[in-house]
Amino acid sequence: xxxxxxxxxxxxxxxxxxxxxxxxxxxxxxxxxxxxxxxxxxxxxxxxxxxxxxxxxxxxxxxxxxxxxxxxxxxxxxxxxxxxxxxxxxxxxxxxxxxxxxxxxxxxxxxxxxxxxxxxxxxxxxxxxxxxxxxxxxxxxxxxxxxxxxxxxxxxxxxxxxxxxxxxxxxxxxxxxxxxxxxxxxxxxxxxxxxxxxxxxxxxxxxxxxxxxxxxxxxxxxxxxxxxxxxxxxxxxxxxxxxxxxxxxxxxxxxxxxxxxxxxxxxxxxxxxxxxxxxxxxxx
Amino acid sequence: xxxxxxxxxxxxxxxxxxxxxxxxxxxxxxxxxxxxxxxxxxxxxxxxxxxxxxxxxxxxxxxxxxxxxxxxxxxxxxxxxxxxxxxxxxxxxxxxxxxxxxxxxxxxxxxxxxxxxxxxxxxxxxxxxxxxxxxxxxxxxxxxxxxxxxxxxxxxxxxxxxxxxxxxxxxxxxxxxxxxxxxxxxxxxxxxxxxxxxxxxxxxxxxxxxxxxxxxxxxxxxxxxxxxxxxxxxxxxxxxxxxxxxxxxxxxxxxxxxxxxxxxxxxxxxxxxxxxxxxxxxxx
Numbered sequence: 001x002x003x004x005x006x007x008x009x010x011x012x013x014x015x016x017x018x019x020x021x022x023x024x025x026x027x028x029x030x031x032x033x034x035x036x037x038x039x040x041x042x043x044x045x046x047x048x049x050x051x052x053x054x055x056x057x058x059x060x061x062x063x064x065x066x067x068x069x070x071x072x073x074x075x076x077x078x079x080x081x082x083x084x085x086x087x088x089x090x091x092x093x094x095x096x097x098x099x100x101x102x103x104x105x106x107x108x109x110x111x112x113x114x115x116x117x118x119x120x121x122x123x124x125x126x127x128x129x130x131x132x133x134x135x136x137x138x139x140x141x142x143x144x145x146x147x148x149x150x151x152x153x154x155x156x157x158x159x160x161x162x163x164x165x166x167x168x169x170x171x172x173x174x175x176x177x178x179x180x181x182x183x184x185x186x187x188x189x190x191x192x193x194x195x196x197x198x199x200x201x202x203x204x205x206x207x208x209x210x211x212x213x214x215x216x217x218x219x220x221x222x223x224x225x226x227x228x229x230x231x232x233x234x235x236x237x238x239x240x241x242x243x244x245x246x247x248x249x250x251x252x253x254x255x256x257x258x259x260x261x262x263x264x265x266x267x268x269x270x271x272x273x274x275x276x277x278x279x280x281x282x283x284x
Numbered sequence: 285x286x287x288x289x290x291x292x293x294x295x296x297x298x299x300x301x302x303x304x305x306x307x308x309x310x311x312x313x314x315x316x317x318x319x320x321x322x323x324x325x326x327x328x329x330x331x332x333x334x335x336x337x338x339x340x341x342x343x344x345x346x347x348x349x350x351x352x353x354x355x356x357x358x359x360x361x362x363x364x365x366x367x368x369x370x371x372x373x374x375x376x377x378x379x380x381x382x383x384x385x386x387x388x389x390x391x392x393x394x395x396x397x398x399x400x401x402x403x404x405x406x407x408x409x410x411x412x413x414x415x416x417x418x419x420x421x422x423x424x425x426x427x428x429x430x431x432x433x434x435x436x437x438x439x440x441x442x443x444x445x446x447x448x449x450x451x452x453x454x455x456x457x458x459x460x461x462x463x464x465x466x467x468x469x470x471x472x473x474x475x476x477x478x479x480x481x482x483x484x485x486x487x488x489x490x491x492x493x494x495x496x497x498x499x500x501x502x503x504x505x506x507x508x509x510x511x512x513x514x515x516x517x518x519x520x521x522x523x524x525x526x527x528x529x530x531x532x533x534x535x536x537x538x539x540x541x542x543x544x545x546x547x548x549x550x551x552x553x554x555x556x557x558x559x560x561x562x563x564x565x566x567x568x
Contacts, residue, residue, distance in 0.1 A: 037469075074465060132445035135464070138471040139438045154423045161416035162514055180419070181358060185321075187422040230446055 004278065005051055005064040005088065006271025008099060009034030009043065010071035015267045016050035018058060023275060028267075029053025036082050036093075037072040044085055051088075064088045067273040069099025069266050092277065096266055097122060097131045103269025104240040104262040107276075111231050111257070113224060116243030117196040119144045121224075123231035133227055137192040143223035145245055148202055149195030152216050153183055159212070169210035173198070203248060220245070221252045228257065288562065289335055289348040289372065290555025292383060293318030293327065294355035299551045300334035302342060307559060313337025320366050320377075321356040328369055335372075348372045351557040353383025353550050376561065380550055381406060381415045387553025388524040388546040391560075395515050395541070397508060400527030401480040403428045405508075407515035417511055421476040427507035429480030429529055436486055436500050437467055437479070443496070453494035457482065487532060504529070505536045512541065 003026070006017045014034040018026045031049035033042065047068065051061065066088040072078055073095040083091050097120045104112045105124050114120040118141045120134040137146045156174050159166040177183050205213035228239060238260045241250040250259055264272075287310070290301045298318040302310045315333035317326065331352065335345065350372040356362055357379040367375050381404045388396045389408050398404040402425045404418040421430045440458050443450040461467050489497035512523060522544045525534040534543055548556075 075469075132447075135438075135441045135468050136471060138474075139434065139468060140441050150423065154419075157419045157424050163416075163510070184419050184423060185359075187420060190422075226447070 001059045001063045002065065002089075002278065003055070003059050003063045004271050004274040005054065005066040006099070006267050006269070006274055007034075007047055007050065007066060007068040007070070008096060008265065008267035008270055009036075009047060009050075009068065010096060011035050014043075014046040014050045016047075016054035017267050017271045018051075018054040018056075018064065019271050019275065021275065021278075023272075025271075026058045027054040027056045029055075034070060035072060036070055036078040037075050040078065040081055043070075044082060047082075047086070061087045062089055065274050065278050066091045067099065067270045067277065068093045069096040069270045070094075071096050073098075090277075090282075092273070092282075094273075095131070097134060098129055099266040099269035099273065100242070101129050101131075101269065102273050103264040103266050104242060106263050106272060108238070110237045110260070111228055111239045112242065112262075113228055113239060113246070113249060114242040115143055115145075115220075115224060115245040115249055117145050117192050119147075119224075119227075119243075121227040121231060123237065125237075130231065132230065137195075141192070143220040143227070143245075143249075144192075145196030145199035146192035147195075147223075148216050148220050148245075149198035151219070152198055152202055152212065153187070153195075155212050155216065156180070157184070165211070167210050167212040169202075169205040170212050173201070199245060217248070221249060224249045225253055225256065228253070232257065285343045285347045286349065286373075286562065287339070287343050287347045288555050288558040289338065289350040290383070290551050290553070290558055291318075291331055291334065291350060291352040291354070292380060292549065292551035292554055293320075293331060293334075293352065294380060295319050298327075298330040298334045300331075300338035301551050301555045302335075302338040302340075302348065303555050303559065305559065305562075307556075309555075310342045311338040311340045313339075318354060319356060320354055320362045321359050324362065324365055327354075328366060331366075331370070345371045346373050349558050349562050350375045351383065351554045351561065352377045353380040353554045354378075355380050357382075374561075374566075376557070378557075379415070381418060382413055383550040383553035383557065384526070385413050385415075385553065386557050387548040387550050388526060390547050390556060392522075394521045394544065395512055395523045396526065396546075397512055397523060397530070397533060398526040399427055399429075399504075399508060399529040399533055401429050401476050403431075403508075403511075403527075405511040405515060407521065409521075414515065416515065421479070425476070427504040427511070427529075427533075428476075429483035430476035431479075431507075432486055432500050432504050432529075433479030433482035435503070436482055436496065437471070439496050439500070440464070441468070449495070451494050451496040453486075453489040454496050457485070483529060501532070505533060508533045509537055509540065512537070516541065 004019045008015045014031045016029040029050040031046040034046040036043040079093045101122045122131040156170040206217040238258045292299045298315045300313040313334040315330040318330040320327040363377045385406045396406045406415040440454040490501040522542045
């Protein structure tokens, strides 16, 4: 019996799909967080729970040829430890960016632009994937929701100092958050998701014409365009926009490159990779 | 007996000067951290220890008319609590930026540009002080040492992605810090001082001609120039440069505005304010 397992796992949860050789889905499962760097035991337990639920009574864990797309899937030591403990027939661990690309594009050439709390940009050409961005909130993730929120608050402080003009939306947000001293005091303890929570408000304010919000949105679109441009390298590959802010950028950049919808998500990409690996004679 | 106490306190320590009505220094003292927001009891103990050491046998604590320049001196609730517990004849708490300006300029009109791990920019006109910047590492402190270090690391990641050219200095720093994945993993736990530790290296590399380092230094100088320009409002008041990066900016901006040396530090500014307050009939 040859079955295929796709896993998509990270800090918030873990999802699994089991499929047969034709790609027909036999079952799905989900479980808790699977951060293989900060909690290897918990991650293993989550992965096995999700895989077991997806497998049901279709076979045994050692029938499964698995591909796991995991946050932290590029940390070699954590990956080696995990793989040595997995009961599957074969297992390949990759960064979740890779399974996201495969889920979005399958085998097709194209660009993936995932813009949510963070960002990932990647291009696939003849099955080869190149990822850029995604370096996190402190040093990267330009254009992300977290980046937009931080930028708006920083702009509000620059307005108080007199470097840039104040706007009604900046005043509104600063009043809501208790003023500059409160915001500055809270900032070191805020997580990326806290800053990203401002993004929908910024979009709405930009839509309504607030100059500060428009500036943040325009700068975000410019960053996304620059990343896609870099990955295109002069080509006009189709672009798949993902993430909570994907629709914004898809709309703003719709005349620039052809666009297509994602075939599936990261977990679908993982099970797709598992089948392709087996067809290619790998992982037996 | 009328004596004057100046206190300069913050997260790393607390310094005190006691002077008589002529400004003659009778004694100095120092003690541990005095963060009135995060540790009010510890801050009070440090302030009293430093004040007691400075006072020696010249009088009693309730002879002292005090001005305290404290980090967090703009947090109204923490200040009220502290003042109600101080044994001095009178006490005024201000933000340490204010005592730094008074220490640097005395009564003179001028601009203070303090650029170290963080930044403070301020102008004094006819005794009135206006402060800008100093909003902290996450949302502000443009041009600071921490800002320079973070910017250099972000630039190294942009170089890896192909947005900007790599340089020998970027390669050197990334190799020393264990590579991109290591740096990105460590970044969320790094404090401003950790990023600022790169600043002297960046200055040296810029001096030696590395394009990435030059870019960071040039951008920092441009931010400092913009802040001073804003505070000058078209005037050419003398500028006092302070902090570890003060000499860099003083050198790069030497033809732009007149410069002068600081009269003293923040603790000298505090005791100066205490004497002026008393002369003006305040705090009796």
